[in-house]
Amino acid sequence: MMRTRPLKVALLGCGVVGSEVARIMTTHADDLAARIGAPVELAGVAVRRPDKVRAGIPAELITTDATALVKRGDIDVVVEVIGGVEPARTLITTAFAHGASVVSANKALLAQDGASLYAAAQEHGQDLYYEAAVAGAIPLIRPLRESLAGDKINRVMGIVNGTTNFILDKMDTSGAGYSEALDEATALGYAEADPTADVEGFDAAAKAAILAGIAFHTRVRLDDVYREGMTEVTAADFASAKQMGCTIKLLAICERAADGESVTARVHPAMIPLSHPLASVREAYNAVFVEADAAGQLMFYGPGAGGSPTASAVLGDIVAVCRNRLNEATGPGESAYTQLPVSSMGEVVTRYHISLDVADKPGVLAQVATVFAEHGVSIDTVRQKGKDGEASLVVVTHRAPDAALSGTVEALRKLDTVRGVASIMRVEGE
């Protein structure tokens, strides 16, 4: 069974993820060979700093000329773990053109240019796999693309950013404020020096675009994803959430509209009931909840980042691509046949939890309720608290289009009796 010519892997990038990929390829070489049906060897490693000591990697494999490496022509699989858009994009398309398949962990690039990368892979008859790009070690892309290929997925809702989950979990359990929790995350290495991509939801939005495209067999661009970060979540929001039997998570939510004719994708903090499986996802773990017509509710849970978990997903893809090559076949390519349009956030149907600071005098509640009614938003519960001439109103709505909900808030802000809108948070997962 076993053929002797080894399959050749070129590694682009040897940082947090790449160094682990190289380590596992070396230490598990026999297992990989047995599982693939042919030996697999590291044929070259492209980096920026050639003189850095890289444990376990023969010096002669190191190069700074990534382009020459992908053009060699004898490479079977190019593993792109450089990150960022360029030179990663050009290296990937060059790899395809020179007869290699590609495994990538690059969510930013895939969310932005997935369609053109898929097209390039198909043009050259090559594979493009990227399990590691979403939720690290958690098998998610393959289950969605393959296990659920005979089902109709209606919703994908997940915690897909470990940094922000760590921060929110800290705020929840310790009562800390956002910046205190961020400091702790940074100290422990869970947050980068510049945490913008995580805390402003850019990283999660890239993953949401990828997941929505796969789940609904359509094309969802990064610009199609509504995005709200979690920097404004306060300790008071957590207190309100607790009163409702909820916690707060930064969620990536991809949904098919009720009529099935469009989809939406969004990232924002939201309250979810403590009884929801996503509520108990602690620390930097990721988890993704999937609802499908026939399968019902599924959840996938695990470490969403880190060198070795991410490398596990990359290695799974390397094995798959190598098996495909031995079969002289390719795996499933892009599936965007439904061409479902992506609706804007205004059309999302959701619920709001709104805290208002109001004047403590009779008739305020009636005024506020009228504004909701005028916008066609029906109220689920109201809680009124008064102290020293000040009062607060906490309103939780029933489900309504986001546009109607935000229109309501805008109108509330204009009421004389409303001194301020203390917080607005969507409520999901019920």
Place this chain on the structure above:
Amino acid sequence: MMRTRPLKVALLGCGVVGSEVARIMTTHADDLAARIGAPVELAGVAVRRPDKVRAGIPAELITTDATALVKRGDIDVVVEVIGGVEPARTLITTAFAHGASVVSANKALLAQDGASLYAAAQEHGQDLYYEAAVAGAIPLIRPLRESLAGDKINRVMGIVNGTTNFILDKMDTSGAGYSEALDEATALGYAEADPTADVEGFDAAAKAAILAGIAFHTRVRLDDVYREGMTEVTAADFASAKQMGCTIKLLAICERAADGESVTARVHPAMIPLSHPLASVREAYNAVFVEADAAGQLMFYGPGAGGSPTASAVLGDIVAVCRNRLNEATGPGESAYTQLPVSSMGEVVTRYHISLDVADKPGVLAQVATVFAEHGVSIDTVRQKGKDGEASLVVVTHRAPDAALSGTVEALRKLDTVRGVASIMRVEGE
């Protein structure tokens, strides 16, 4: 892209699962065609009772001659959802011999004859897929075989039987005894009239055999799986579990030994900490926890049975097999290259929670502790409760080989001062 000759599917069995497979194939025909790259059609349906009304299935497709159907020669995929060993086994091997690949949901058959079925598939260059055989709709076989193909799995621990999880959950939440909870499960359709296969752990043991073989790339037969049912779990056990911050689940546990040279597979009730992700799996849901070297801890959660969830998994396999056929390739076959031996239960390293009824007099604890020490079992905690000359001792051990633990219990039973062993339960997931 789309070829016009349809791929032909023969359905063997049209009961709970089969009827849902037929329904989805019909209602989702366009989606399936787009995802596969070719239309797929139902070419025949074998049943026992031809005259039963089967909604949505053209009468001319129905046959009682399953053998003739699989021998037709124009069938691409045979879907075996009859269940049981014969005639399922012969039909499957006949299908391979006549040029068809097979998708099956039959855990009993796969656990017993997986190796010979794989061999037959390989001999004829056909696929054998069976995602639905373990944990229903939950993508599990494919993640283990493919997503984690580059990793080293050390443990698979799961709730893989919905009936028993429903019963245990009822006992936990309502304080009901076993038979009361079983009655409720039966009334609600969660337990069959004869619940033996579920409550005695046979169903879970079949799944454990399948999972262990895949996870460790070795061959694990049904007989290799240690099996203990959950009919003896009492309300008192749940009370003890609560005192320890635990609940009780029927677990299927597949482990690699610490030295990596052997594996074990077992099914028994066990206490697990409430903080463990498996502890919060409620009702008839299934969940499987996987620990791998690089990936870390993963969990897969969802409905483990039911017509449409199981059909979702079958359909995913149908799509995969059809794609393989269009590629003129097959997916990964059996991978048993490690040939790791399966050790017996005595070699499993675990912890015991033991409740003893003892004489309420001085020196009993010393006597009991001596027995543990003589067997090399170290004690974690002891709780002593006395009332009216009777007393009870609850001992929780540290990790030790199961043989040493059961030797300890045997010796304890022989002590004069030990009136009885009220319960023994393993403690897992810490």
